[in-house]
Amino acid sequence: MKTGRLISMVMVLFVIGFCGLVWSAENVAVINGYPVITADPAIASDWYDTEAMYNLYSPLVYPSPEGGVRAHLATKWEAVGGDFTNWRFTLRQGVKFHSGNELTAEDIAFSMTRFITMGRGNSGPLGKVTATVVDQYTVDFLLVKPSALFPDTLALFFPVEKALVLANVKTPGNYGDYGDYGEDWLATHDAGTGPYVMTSHIPGQRLDATRFVDYFEGWSDEGWGPDEVPIEQLIFIMETDYTTLMTLLKSGGLDLEINGGWTLPQLQEIQNDVNLDLAIVWAQNVTVWMNSKVPPTDDEHFRKAILYAYDYESVVGPWEAFGNGETGIFLPNMPGYVPIEPQPRKQNLEKAREELALSKYADNLDDVKVLFHFCGGLDFEEDVGLQLQADMAQLGVTVEVAGPPWPEYSAECSAPGTTPNMTIFLFAPQAAPAADYYTYSMFHPEGLGWIFEAHWFFEDLQITNMLDSTRAESNTPARMLTYELLQPLIADHALAFYPYQKPTLFAHPAYIAGPKETIVFVGPSENMRNWRINLDLKETLLGG
């Protein structure tokens, strides 16, 4: 029967297709990361594109495990003239771009000018910088305001290859002779010196990269086991469905997950699975800002009431199995940290009621409404809001919880009048691996504004002056002392409460190992040069 044979042929094809190999003991790592829209290091913003940055590019200086930065593309630097406005950086010689050309001061100066002129991404913390070439391997950076901590801010400055970018600018553009400054081209192309070379990039969907054998730091085996080899190929995917990701993780289709959107039950499942590991990398400082310019949070007593009303233990309880809970104005493992009020961090409705009675809204609590916003789609943040809502309901105060999508949420927080009463953000140490990132950026009138200063309180001049002095102080113990005095002063104004120090967890199968060193900073843990793959173990775990 002709039809019968046809049917069986189709069935066979189906079966073959069904068994489609999803894994193989190839030296490939499939990594689920954040959606990389543009691979341009001058536009990459927040921590979202650091997975591309740290692999395709090298920063001028590299975060070090002890805090601060160490030599990388630059070998040494010094403040010329003693007033911390003029910094001279000396470059390493023999660093190759992916194109094969050598990195020189021209590239650094061009990249810095480009970074500052385009004025986006992570350029904010640097302020206005003028770059000049001194000689082939020396660059000068001139700042507007003196800052002893300037070198720290360069950990997210990734130089690009000047000649290559200039060859690919589009005219006309926003930058006069420089056209669009290569923005369009760099979105999907690579002009870097990093350990991996981009082979293809579909914005928002997939980024492929292959190992750069001539990477200037080399590929030493030191500290790794005999079967652990560098990963040859990277495939960054941007999947947001965690049920799919769990299936892939267990079946070998996913080798590393850095976006961290697992639900709590899923994390527990991974923890209990012998063949899967959770790497604890940097921590995120969960911060709930209280807007001091919009009623009712414009009243300090009202804000203090919120601090005491929140039940710190309920949301965090099941999460504490994964990491330490306490946190404050900056992360506890950063030098200079002191715990701040209220201690202990437990709900205290008595004190909350006392503070409410002292506030100017004591007599009309029924009329006040507190708006609590979080970034739509994030469960943990919503949980904090819901918990606060339930807690404040016991005091007779209405809290409205809403989760607008990120662009809208971001836009709301750009001005004091439109920022909601309470906004929750997770601040991971980025831009600079030190306390300054939190203190100056968040509490100085010239800080980063926007979500970093969603409390909009700058009236305490003592705090402003102390923050200025930390920037000008090169003596580390003195600076640490200033930080220790600062934190209680800031906490006294009750501008935020800090529910939790949420650990970032990278899920991966047991045959992937890393990162080599735990650095309290966003990005270095995603540098795949710090990870190794054990091909024999992979074959054993998946083949069997």
Place this chain on the structure above:
Amino acid sequence: MLTFIAKRLFQSLFVLFGLSVLIFVIARVMPGDPARAALGHLATEEQVERVREEMHLNDPLPVQYYHWLRNLVRGDLGKSSYTRRPVTTDLIQYIPATFELILFATLISAIVGQVTGVLAGYFRNSWLDGLSRLVSYLGIATPSFVVAIFLLFIFSQVLKLAPGVGRLPLIMTPPPRITGFMTLDSLMAGRPDLALTALKHMILPAISLAVIHIAQEGRITRTSIVENMQKDYITVHKVHGIRTSRLVFKYLLKPSIIPTVTVMGLDFAFLMSNAFLVEMVYMWPGFSRYAVTAMLNKDLNAIVAVVLVIGLTFSMVNLLVDIITMFLDPTTRLRGEGS
């Protein structure tokens, strides 16, 4: 007949024009600053003002519309504030994925709908008929996202019979893009295995889309089959001992097709709007998911473009259905020529 087509075309154009005005006005009148949204929060005030001038946001509304229309004719739909690319590029990238899915869904619903309708109509009042009526009631009452979630849950997650979300397994490299249709591109690249995988990934979303239309088309086919079965000429054929299959295919199906075709045309538009939900659930990188993302992120240029594309497709499909109906049913043709 040509006058009829011309008249309808003119009507469609007018409606599209009106739609463009409507959606444009709504988009511009709504609160929010498109210039700031396009540049991001870190841009300086001068940069924002410059972009505002470029986008003619300070001009009166009719002038803005004129500029927008001019750009539209040139194929420039503005830049998406979310993907930061020209909207036209986004559309070209995402439309084929949705089209492939909708075509597959239409195929499934046409075949299954017709078959169930014919069977139900022919064996009317039997248990088969009752079952199909029950299924069609459920099909109409269930929102497409519920169907999508149910199917995903049961067939992919619990029974593990079907693949999960997406067009292809995540680590498979997609074939070089020629048409944008995953199945065709894979075949053209000489990778039939890839085409088969792509087909498998389309099954659940296509069924999710097709369910409601199977229900509707089935019912309509059934009704018209029942109606036509009463007709005299059928009885005559039966008496003369014609084979049942010939009876069904040649004499029953053809007149029943006309109302079905009309419904299919209408359904196409609804397929497009249900695709919004199915693509969301199945993470399908298509036009509809892009539309939902645009709406959730208040990407004004993309929203306007999306509404227009849907309006355009809807008008064209309606026109096509009218023309086909005229071919199939001589009475409509005559009536059409009369007006």
Place this chain on the structure above:
Amino acid sequence: MREQLKADLLATLKQKRRGFAKGWYKFSRNPISVLGLVVLILIVLAAILAPYITPYPGHAKPYTNFKNAGSPPSATHFFGTDRVGRDIFSRVIFGYRFSLMIGVVVLSLGVAPGVILGLIAGYYQGTWIETVIMRITDIFLAVPPLVLALAITAMLTPNLTNQMMAIALVWWPWYSRLVFALASSLRNEYFVREAELTGASKLHIMFKEILPNCLAPVMTKITLDMGIVILLGATLSFIGLGVQPPKPGLGTMVAEGAKRLPGEWWGTIFPALAIVVVILAFNLVGDGLRDVFAVEEV
């Protein structure tokens, strides 16, 4: 005089009652439509009495209990608990309140303008008035209702009120189209011509002569539309542009629970079933009504 009026009134009432009894007889011939009606009445009652009949009415308001989060269906929680620890069964019943409210509000807002415009267009058929009204209707009907409603809600702040406004705005054209078709054919009937000849005002003709004859199909459509409007509302909430969490909208609950499939399936499946049940009930009743009115329609 008064005696005559009273007699007339009684006669009309008797006629209406007889008409109603006749209608009910026809309706009850359809056992599944009756089933639909029963289910519908139960749902409406449950929604109205929600605070009194649900085991945990407080869970529809601000409430958290993370220790009890994600527990499966049990004797204490019929539908299990969600991610925050709230009882899903109680929230579903409260969710019906939102669904029914959306249906009622949207149709109240959308039907009247649509019907009136359709009447006017039908009466003035052939004139520029008809062209203007019907072309505007065409424009609103140029895209599927979901798309337009989504676009409008997207550009406003997503919440229940805006969602209802948007759907109402998108719904009236269907009624003007329906009534236009009916009115324009009725317009040329003899009784309308007669009324015109005897000098009745245009308003009288439209509302007293034509409108009553359109009521039956409009009523049927309203009942069927309830289901569709509720579906649309659930869809908007699912996408995230309707009822906002933590309020217990049915579509919102399905979306929230979908992230936890397949492990915590009860968070999605039960609200989804609830949606299907209420829409099905309205559809069954609507079908029954259509059969009742079918013979009356000429």
